Amino acid sequence: MNVKDLLSGFEPGNKKHFRLLTGIILLVAAILRLTELGFSYSNDELSALVRVRFDTFSDLVDHGFYVDGHPGGIQVFLYYWVKLFGMAEWAVRLPFALGGVLAVYFTIRLFTRWFGEITGLLTGACVAFLEFPLLYSQIARPYGAGLLFSMMMAWYWTRLLFDEKPRKLFAAAFALSAAACMYTHYFSFLLALIIGITGLFFLKRDRILYYISAGTGAALLFSPHIYITLNHLSIGGVGLWLTKPENGWLWTHFRYIFNDSPVLILMTTIIVLSSLWFGRKVLKINRFHLLSFLFFILPFLTGFFYSRFVNPVLQHSVLIFSFPFLVALLFSFAGNFPARFSGVLILSVLMLGTAQTIIGNRYFAKQHFGEFRGIAVAIDKWNRQYGDRNITRAISINNPWYLDFYLDQTKGGRTTFGQYDNRGGLQLDSLAMLLDSCKTSYFIYAWTKPVPAETEDMVRARFPCVSEKADFGGLAAATLYSRGNTCKTPKADTLFKAVFDPEDHAVAGISTMDSREYSKGFDGRLSEIIKDRSGNLTASVEAFADSGIEGAVLVVSFHDESGETIHWLGAPAKLFVSKGRWSNVRLSFTLPEIITPDCRMKLFFWNPKQEKLKIRNLSITSEH
Structure with missing residues (x-):
């Protein structure tokens, strides 16, 4: 037979x-x-x-x-x-x-x-x-x-x-x-x-x-x-x-x-x-x-x-x-x-x-679950290549042993992390403190479970260069960031940059927000500045404050013809601004399908408590 x-x-x-x-x-x-x-x-x-x-x-x-x-x-x-x-x-x-x-x-x-x-x-x-x-x-x-x-x-x-x-x-x-x-x-x-x-x-x-x-x-x-x-x-x-x-x-x-x-x-x-x-x-x-x-x-x-x-x-x-x-x-x-x-x-x-x-379905080629071995291998490689003491590390993981299990199998073995979890709230504040206090030239951020959307912006505001990245099908990733100018950061095109003048309480392009709730920004049709939806968009502004700030937010919002808000995004300035020095506030986003070229878009810096601070270089860029 x-x-x-x-x-x-x-x-x-x-x-x-x-x-x-x-x-x-x-x-x-x-x-x-x-x-x-x-x-x-x-x-x-x-x-x-x-x-x-x-x-x-x-x-x-x-x-x-x-x-x-x-x-x-x-x-x-x-x-x-x-x-x-x-x-x-x-x-x-x-x-x-x-x-x-x-x-x-x-x-x-x-x-x-x-x-x-x-x-x-x-x-x-x-x-x-x-x-x-x-x-x-x-x-x-x-x-x-x-x-x-x-x-x-x-x-x-x-x-x-x-x-x-x-x-x-x-x-x-x-x-x-x-x-x-x-x-x-x-x-x-x-x-x-x-x-x-x-x-x-x-x-x-x-x-x-x-x-x-x-x-x-x-x-x-x-x-x-x-x-x-x-x-x-x-x-x-x-x-x-x-x-x-x-x-x-x-x-x-x-x-x-x-x-x-x-x-x-x-x-x-x-x-x-x-x-x-x-x-x-x-x-x-x-x-x-x-x-x-x-x-x-x-x-x-x-x-x-x-x-x-x-x-x-x-x-x-x-x-x-x-x-x-x-x-x-x-x-x-x-x-x-x-x-x-x-x-x-x-x-x-x-x-x-x-x-x-x-x-x-590419069953044997695609990533089915979050990756742990690959994360450990990437971190160990960067530690040995750039020097363990030259890197500050943070990770979001359910249990440190999950990564240690694989780090124990690498040449360099286990390493230390300044943060092991990131569910938002106070853990974002802790990450901001870690980023502001670290003196190393490099920073590794890895995640094996979803993290708040602000996380990458917080890191790149201090370490703007993406030196290396290991991505596992969008289910886990590890990224090596650096402070230097030589990096793999995608090309960025400036789509809009606000010009602050004396009417905006500005001197030399620096706008004082001490007694003002809203900054000057962009207010118009999306099609006026964005022609291609494929890029990743980033709104940013530099802010300076002599003391800690609580309520200020960098805002991007979208509205229909009647003025109703369709989509609203905000980056809390407190996660980015370190007192006594100019700090970069970032808000990265992609355009949802519900946003059409005819939608009205607003970009501004919102200071609801009218805290004492200054801003400059309010802009939107597109990364390709």
Whole structure:
């Protein structure tokens, strides 16, 4: 039996054909998941690894996952795994990648049982190549493992309820896999609960004892974790940073499942419509269609309404456990395809989908998460090249150990930072103090999570030259700034510069703002000064004050024809001005789509408290 024979016609029920196609799909799944496992740990992975460095199991529980918000199953596994195999990326991720391959296998088995071999193989092929399950099978987090346990749990649930005779083996396997779901993630726990309750409506008399025993066994296995779960329910969790989902979130998730690819969505649509056409005379909706719909939609609805009315928890990753049910539902009538086309169809879907993920979506070339190894390598390189003592460093990172883990692997080892976090507010004030007090020729600023928009302007106001930069897909970056004139700063064109005259209380171009709220500036149509929207715009002004200032702001605003404000930007002068010397205040921005050339633009220096200060060189430049 070979692929050529298979292409000539797939025979449903032919075990050799089915095994060959299953083997090909699993091979593709394995190659994809085992390729390049050594990329930099993500923030979430490092968060897990920093919480396994305990000497005792009780410390692991108390400090590793009691306070985390996730069930402890994966944390316990990592605790023992890294003791045996170390913390190298490939070694830590290997069991998760292999689990991802097994998830494809159980997906094929499950939906072959529910809807037939073609549906099972098509669904398994999608789980093999789609970026969503592939990515989460390549990181040491609960999602890929939870997908495996969810498919196992649904498979053994099916065998226990719908086989001709109940078996203790299937009851035990259902209990264990359900418990594994409960220990892995609360959304896989939710799916296990939904499936378990649903099974009560399909119970036959001869398997009531098996089913109740399996459910009781799963509950007993989870019982030691109950007090931890109760604590997790009291924690704010991701709702502290995750936003509430919009009404169109489900469509966004559907696109995300299919790689945000019009090609894959079109391919899926053609298969769905074709299968309905071929089976138009024999179409039947059975219980597994209803179950597929319920097992996908109920976790979504639970997460959606909980996020809208209680605490935001809904994100793409938490629906990975239930998404195969949606894919299987879409392909549930694929068994109506003529047998002579089926083998070609399955292999074509597998090849096209794999090509789209690798080539179209550039899966192995793009940055998926924030970078830590690359940041450490760049900082170590600059420290050794320019001299550790000649550089002041600051970084925004959730935990210093995340970077130290990789700095320990560099030639120069660990280094010091003047700031480790930047969430705005007082931390921006601290950054300003660090910048004003440092005497070094260079300054490094790195971030592995979003930082306030003012941050780069604050640094460049004191260190105007960008000497070197390491950017990681906009998800992390490290930049070396210098005070000198030789740098890689983009070319800047001056678009507008205010001319202060005696009427503006100005002498030699210096305007005194002591008793004035607004400075002279620009007030006109955007098209008068800006012809090209592609550049990065920077408003700037030099300010001088003998003492600290609080309320003054450099302002850029945009207005419609009626004078209503469309967009307003401001740079607080206190973050830039060091008393007793001229200081540069910067405000960098790009033009949002809502801003048209006909919009009215204003540029001015606002001094609401009429503090004693002077300004000069108010301008707008465009960097290319």
